[in-house]
Amino acid sequence: MGGGTPFSEATAGASSYPQLNFTPKGQQIRNIYQDRLKQFTAPGQYESKNLRSMFISDREDSGEYVKLQVYSVPDLKRIPFDEAVKSEFKSTSKGQSFGPSWSTHWFKVRITVPTRMLKQERLEFHWDGNCEGLVWTKEGEPVQGLTGGGERVEYQIPERWRDGKEHLFYVELACNGMFGNAPGGDSIQPPDPNRYFQLTKADIVAPNLQAQGLYIDFWILGDASREFPGDSWEAHTATQIANEIVNAFVPGSQESILKCRNIAARYLGGKVDSAKVYDSDLEPVVYGIGHCHIDTCWLWPFDETKRKVARSWSSQCNLLDRYSEHRFTASSAQQYKWLEQYYPKLFERVRNHVKKGTFQYIGGSWVEHDTNMPSGESLVRQFILGQRYFQSRFGERCTTFWLPDTFGYSAQLPQLCRLAGMTRFLTQKLSWNNINKFPHTTFNWIALDGSQVLCHMPPSETYTAQAHFGDVKRSVTQHKSMGEDATSLLVFGHGDGGGGPTAEHIEKLRRCRGMSDTIGLLPRVKMGDSVDDFFSRLEKKQVSAKKFVTWYGELYFELHRGTYTTQSNNKKNNRRAEVALKNLELLAAYASLSSSYGYKYPKKDIDELWEIICLCQFHDCLPGSSIEMCYRDSDKLYAELFRRCGELINAAGLALGIKSAPGSDTKPFAVNTLPWDRTELIKLPKEVAGACQKGADGSEYGFLGSKGLVQISEDGPKVTVTETTKDVYVLANDKLQVTVQDGVITSLIDRELEREVIPEGARANQLVIMDDKPLYWQAWDVEVYHLETRRELPAGKVSICENGPYRASVLVETRISKTSWIKTVISLQAAANGAGSSVEFDNEIEWREDMKFLKVEFPVDVHNTEVSNPAVSQERGILLTFQASYETQYGIVRRPTHYNTSWDMAKFEVCCHKWADLSEHDFGVSILNDCKYGFATVGNVMRLSLIRAPKAPDAHADMGRHTFRYAILPHHGPVGETTVRMAIAFNNPLQLGYVAASEMESVSKLMSTISIGGGSKSIVMDTVKRGEDDEDVSTGGIPTRRRRSLVVRFYDSLGGKGSTTIHTKLPVKAVYKTNILEDDISEVALAETATGHKCFKITLRPFEIATYRLQL
């Protein structure tokens, strides 16, 4: 025996160093010693002899100890606990399969802990139905969510059940996976209606806690060996220690496991088995927060989400009880409300954790909504409903807006956040950009009006981190704002389909922290804080608010551009519902403050209807990325909304003296809910006599304005259509002349300016179709290459439809394919009383295509000069333009019309609201629409996106019949109030009502309860409603305010500081400027006009949203 004492135990002094060595020792071959580590914990050929063989100390599943009975609920119904337990159960066993997809099966589970297991350290019941499940106590309390497929299968058996007696509980089995019911491995494919799930585990289990602890130790050690830099001593040491553990392990020996854990502690520290690992003063860099993203609908319907919430949050309550350092955050007031409604006992448990600060609500909005398409008022309502819910249930509002998964972020969100009491914003979705990398992690994000929020995008680039070593590491390596501040959030836990953190995640983070404090190199992670703590520290660090980098304007998401168009019917419902609610609130507010008939403002109904709109704006619903089932649900919700809204509008109208049907003494009355005078051509029922024109469908038209039906004299304004030569039609009124040739517009002349709008040889209202096969996410994405497959659709038959004097039109019939067609009525109105300056297009389409995209193009002879010193290029003899304007919430976004850089190119398809515009000095063209959101302006071609045909996750998305309208509006001057107002009116046409002749004047006065005087025409009065907390309308939960008030919201629509005077006929005592939650900010001076009415002056900065509360 040579070599003597091992090196590590060598004693000091050169004389003791062995002189002779006859024991060869080779250098380790690194990859072999690294690869070897895997076999210590992997399933497979070594499983019976590796650590895995010791995970479980004992297991029992025999019928003597585990008795199972099942009740399979018929008709895919989801029934409450009380109903389920009264049903007839029949016996069943492990190994059986349950289905079909979406069905529910209730299990009665009776277990007796065998005597031999009574002394085990911990007892669990393992249930694996390979689909989702929820454990209920026999008293009806949901206590543990189950995921299935090996993931989250354990329910901790209560200590008091170690009594040798039989105990009962229930499992509610839901036949869907975490990601719905897609066949095969591709979760976005339409669900298979016929999936069955096998119950593979129903066992009483005694886990070996030390063996499982070693498993996590070893996992993190292995990661350190593989993921630390290869030239670092930290990586080498991890490899050595992990190999030492493998060598020391003896299968079947608990003693060897303890020995192995001691070896691991040399690298991980000795405190990883408790939260004490976090007890050190060393400065952390990464702040871990448990989270569970539950899509409110997506690959499953709303009703399944209600259960996902209960499953996920009950599991989290258990983890919060078990792990003192664990903190869990969840957003969406709607999900809390569902929990409160359907799971009151669990809601109380959550509320207790909220009180302790361990369960942290966040976000302040009703759901995690889309922010591209909802109207400004919808975004406001997301916050009003959300913040008021949180305040009423938990006492405080949120301070952080939370949208980790939404598909792009409107330029006005920072302003809205600030007006909703929130100073912070979190997302990470821009890490999905597929063209440009977003350059910041922590920065000030600034709205169109200059308002800012502090924004953080977790550098681990996910909201569903698995708390891996790599996630912690990437929190530093991918951090892009280290120059300002190196800290970051790590948002971890299973998500999208719910779930949240597991014990394993929390255990892994303990090891990561232990490693940071013992060895170093890995960023130090901390648990136990909240997201608000994290932001508060950042805010403190930058007291001057100037430390962080700034980003002005929208956070455009360079992906999912198809979501502006997919599920067009759903989008149309959204637009219509937003308009309907606006009209309802204004009429109901006026009626409630003026009526002597005891009319009561229907606050509860209005709240419920807004809840529907806000729910359907969820970020997979409105964007069109959910399965077919979800749209069947939203169709029903909208139908209910329109029915109720119609009834409520009629009731409010009646209280104001406006009837919905003509009577013997009534006259037609223009119900105008917009704050400017309007005269519009409307369809009149037969009973109403007027100066009319027969329409193509036999109905009659008349011009209606504030004085009732407008009589137009024989020589008054007219519109005509003539077929000048074969198949060439010319429509003309006093303002415009339109030539339709081969079904497209070849000339559009502004007669006042004698200016041609269409470039020579170009074709406007040209329908084009493209192949639409994005890289993967069908419903979500349209990829840039679709433009290369552009094909013009030739029109078929063209015929005269209506021929003046009030409306003239031609019908263009276009065949898209054997199964699809579109009929377009191109119309012009007589230019009476301000009307008639746009060309309208009414479309009906039968759409049966596969993976195609239909758009309509308007090439225009307009040269944008907003960029100084523009480089000029030629296309069809027309100068290329540089910026187009698009309506967004409460303002305008300008986007390039060229592909100069990859950032410009990325915006090849963008979101617009009611209009898009291309203007030059003194002239421009706007395209208005009544329900579309996708647009592109390339060079001088304006292109409105009409309809798509993706096949996943809804195989039938957009198939069938649709109607939609758009218009082309040439205008003098740059984009201005003409476009803004006409687009609003295009979406909210005058409604016909009937008022007793004797009451015309008084009703007209009531309808102008609030009016805008002279001054800036860019100021839009957008919303009129009653105060949320008025004592006569409050629905409870939040302290009321004495007396009644009217809330009026304005915004500057064009981007310039402006002032105007607001007049009211109400006996107003005081006026306050408020935030959008209606907290008073400052009092506004009130004056009196010569006629004795009250008035007050308002001044708005560019694109400001300003809310005023008029106290009566």
Ligand SMILES: [Zn+2]
């Ligand atoms: Zn999501």
